[in-house]
Amino acid sequence: MSSLPIEQALPSLKEALERHNGAVLVAAPGAGKTTRVPLALMDELWLGGRKMIMLEPRRLAARSAANYMARQLGEPVGRTVGYRVRMDSKVGPETRIEVVTEGVLTRMLQEDQALEGVGLVIFDEYHERSLQADLGLALSLQTQALLRDDLRLLIMSATLEAEPVARLLGDAPVVVSEGRSFPVDTFYRPVPKKWQDRAEGIARVIREAMARHDGDALVFVPGMSEIRAVERIVRGGSFGLPSGTEVHLLHGSLPPEAQDRAIAPPLTGIRKIVLSTSVAETSLTVEGVTIVVDSGLARVSRFSPRTGMSRLETVPVSSASADQRRGRAGRVKPGVCYRMWSEEEQGHLPSRSAPEITEADLAPLLLELAVWGVNDPAELEWLDAPPKPAVQQARELLVRLGALASDGTVTGHGRRMAEASVHPRLAHMILAAEPLGLGGLACELAALLGERDLFAGGGGRQASSDMRLRVEALRGIPSSGTVVDDATRKRISQEIGRLRRELGIGGDGKVRVSPYAADTDACGLLLAFAYPDRIARRRESGAYLFSGGRGAELREGQALAREEWLVAADVDDVGADSRIRLAAPVQWAELAEHCGEQIAEEKIVFWDRESQSVRARSRRMFGALLLEETPLQNPPPELVRDKLLEAIRQEGLDMLPWSKAARQLQERIVFMARHDTSWPDASDETLAESLEHWLAPYVDKMKSRGDLQRLHLKDILEAMLSWNKKRELDEEAPTHWNVPSGSRIPIDYSDPEAPALAVRLQELFGLPESPRIGGGRVALTLHLLSPAQRPVQVTRDLASFWRNTYFEVRKDLKGRYPKHYWPDNPLEAQATRRAKPPGH
Structure with missing residues (x-):
């Protein structure tokens, strides 16, 4: 084996795991941690001949790592080193190192909570913080605490903040390894935000980079549809693809052989352009790459507890992810990285991506915990606890599906649902369909919904939203105006077989006859089992209302828009009303009978x-x-x-x-x-x-x-x-006050701090002080009025008014009302309600 930087850290790592049952390894990209650490630990005494399990976040990385380690041992994969991923495994009785994807670990723990025969669990690239990685670590920690204090846990990452994880592992030691990388020059090339314009901009930068620099190019884009868009431009006649240049696609949904070709070293004299999603961001080394072109975007799934729906969002990558992508160019020699954003935008990128557990649909997590025997996630140790609103939403859904009892404990139905590696909604649909003779159709629907759209490229903007057409296309029945993705159909067919085996659909020898002449007519009913909150009825406006309370609408021109009742399987939760992407019609009589x-x-x-x-x-x-x-x-x-x-x-x-x-x-x-x-x-x-x-x-x-x-x-x-x-x-807050003129004036209490009496000035002649109420505690506020009932003065101290202000007011009033009585001494004068008192 050639020397890698991780070799220098291995003695410290071995010592840490000998003394502790946990450790954190921070190793920069290119250090060799993924393929060297398991092999180096295989013969440690504390392992006692037991096997290691190493988790990888992606199937491609798991297969690649296992194959590489097996080659280092001069063995075929499946002997000492093997792997287990969804729908593919190569392990044998001699296997000591199993590289698995994260859901596989959960299954292993559910089948054997003590993990007998396992001495070490390695969580590789833990900084990606997938939901399954956090779940697997939480379950492993409880196994370690309650059943297996000799079980070692090792967290490995290139960009992880080690201290919080070390605390979670009981103040575990942290080992740091420098990576091996070459200088990478970075160029900023901002491109338009609109994807088609952005795709053309990315293609221009690929052409520029390939012309200016040697080596192969790794191009990061957010998803498969974007990969196809860039591929069409690059392969187009106007692009001018140099002879001897190959274009490869790298995506988790592609067949293994296509993935292997994308990461394999190029033949002599051949240059490669690899169009990839985030699958190539970590763990993998794409041989020959010295050029990285980064769109700066990633596709993530986000769940809304408010609506109970998840949606895929295209978001800017974090600065940590951008650095990981950039580092791909400096693995074997100096390289270059072209970023499709400005240097100013770089400074505003989030430092790290949010952990999936904080934004995901937690129904699968809660079902796994219930099967494990935990009703409340708070009983376990988490780096980030699951958000309470999402937990509550998930619990309510699982109770509605019959997977949990009202007290949160798992039901027998829930245990069967958990046996299938699909979302609880889909597992429930399959089990509910089987007694109706529709189990096969339910498996087809579940497999179709678990993969990208069978119609290549989503079928275009005007593709039908009718789920029945996907089932027919899967069965080989053509549909006008659509193109079927053969690789996707092959994967879906394999998934259907797996679901049938795991849930025992059709495996008991009983023949169940469907009541439907064409069982695709039952698609709507089966989807209603999976999505009881997305049963929709058409409104007068033509839009739909879900049984869960949300509004929804179909794209224009959809034949399904004539149906009164629909069930939506895929919904784009944007704005006040959601957009229905996939649905099937259902009859009210079916809903009334079965729901x-x-x-x-x-x-x-x-x-x-x-x-x-x-x-x-x-x-x-x-x-x-x-x-x-x-x-x-x-x-x-x-x-x-x-x-x-x-x-x-x-x-x-x-x-x-x-x-x-x-x-x-x-x-x-x-x-x-x-x-x-x-x-x-x-x-x-x-x-x-x-x-x-x-x-x-x-x-x-x-x-x-x-x-x-x-x-x-x-x-x-x-x-x-x-x-x-x-x-x-009546005594302390009277309704009226009798003034010297004999008038009975109402008191205004609208301001409780200053009750007021509005009275003509002439009616108060002879009154020496302001009237008081409230047992003498509060003086009335006097609004003194002219003969025409207009205010001339406001006071709470009548005695002061007579002494200091009356004569100025008298002068003005005498000029305006000369026929009225304005005495020189108001305290000795007779009060009057008329112009002059009696006798004048």
Whole structure:
């Protein structure tokens, strides 16, 4: 074996694992950790001849690593070193190192929680933080804590923050290895954001890079459709592909032989352009690459607990991922990296990608935990705990599918669902379909939904959304205007066989006859088993409403738009209404027969704003879908009352018939409460909050705004006061004040801090001081008026007004009202309501 940088770190790593049951290895790209570490640890005494399991995040990386290590030993893969990935495995009785994808570890743990015969579990490229890697580590930690304290766990990564992981492993030692890389020159080439323009820009940069530099090019784009778009341009006649140049595609959905050709060393005199997704970002070495062209984009799945749906998003990569991609160019000699964004944009990239566990649909995770025996994720140790809203959403879905009991424990049905490596929705669909003689069709649907669209390139913008056409195409029945991707069809066929075996579909010898003349007619019903929240009914507008409450619409020109009932299998959750990508029609009679438990009879009482009254209806509902509605006779009186009070609270107390006397009484009580806490709080805010206590007894048999007008609010408010409080209120907060002229003037209590008396100045002659209320504690605020009832002065100190201000006011009033009486000494003058007092 040639020397690699990781060799220098191996003694420290061996010592760490000899002394501890866990370690963290941080090794830069190119150090050789993936292929050298397992081989170096194989003969350690603490391993005791047991096997190692190494997790890789991708099937391609798992197969590649196993093949490379086997070649180093001069053996075929499957002897000392083997691999197990979905739908492919090469292991034997002598296998000591098993390279597996992450879901395989979960299956191994579920089948044998103690992992007998395993001495070390290695989590490679853990910085990618896939959901299955976090689950596998959490389960392994519990196995280590409860059953196997001799089980070693090793976390390996190139860009990991080691300290949090080391703490999670019980303050495990951290070993660091420098990588081996050559200088990589970086060039920034911003391209348009629109993908077609971006694809053309990427193609131009590929041509420039291949012309200026030697070696092969590795081009990172987000997904298979983008790979195809760039491929069409590069292979086009106008591109001018140099002779002796091969174009390879690298994507997880491609056949193994195509993947192997993409990463293999080129033949002498041949240059390669490899168009790849993030699958080539880590673990793999694509031989001969010295040029990297990076679109700066990645495809990620994000789950919304609000809608219960996942969607694929194309997002900018993190700076850590960009550096990983850039490092691919410097593995064997100096290289170059062309980035399709600006240097300024580089500074705004997120430092790291979010862990999948924080953004994923957690239904598969919760089902695995329930089978493991854990009802609450908080019972396990996590680097990042699963978000509670997503956990709750997942639990509700699994209960609805019958996988969990109401207390969170797994049911027998749930255990069978977990045996299939598909989403719980699809596993439930298959098991529910089998008694109907539709198990084979269900396996076909599940396999189709688990892979990229069977119609090459998604069938184009106008491809049919009808799921039945995919089933027919899978069976070899052609559909006009579509092209079937043969490689995808082959993978789907293999997946169908796997599902049949794992779930025992058709394996018990019983013959079940489908009631459908063409079983594809049952696609909608089967999808309803998987997606009970996405059963949709057409609205008058032509859009659809899901039984889960969300709106949805089909693309224009879809034949399915004529169907009253649909079930959506693939939905693009964007904006207020979702876009239905794949669906199948279903008949109401089928839903009523097989999904009848979702039909609910409900009696609702509600406030109708249009009629300003409480209405009552009897409804038949299918989730959020209204099937039938009729008036409800004699609704419960307490519900009618509560809805009426709720309407008053929401629309405001102005709904009530406030007379001047009632409003003044309220304000007088508020005034008293402001100065004495023994008084009830009668403010609008408190009255609205406490309607059930003071108003409810008076609204029995009322149900509308019109009925409320019969209330006598003054009497109702007075009922809040005891006899003593009523007497105290009359004494300390009187409704009127008798002024010297003999007039009885109402007091304005609208401002509880400053009750006011608006009175003509002439009616106060002879009054030496401001009147006081509240047991003498509060002076009335006097709004002194002219003979024409216009304000001339506001004061709370009448004595000061007579002394200091009256004479200036008198001068002005005498000029404007010369016929009125304006005495020199107002304290000795006679008050009057007329122009002059009697006798003048």
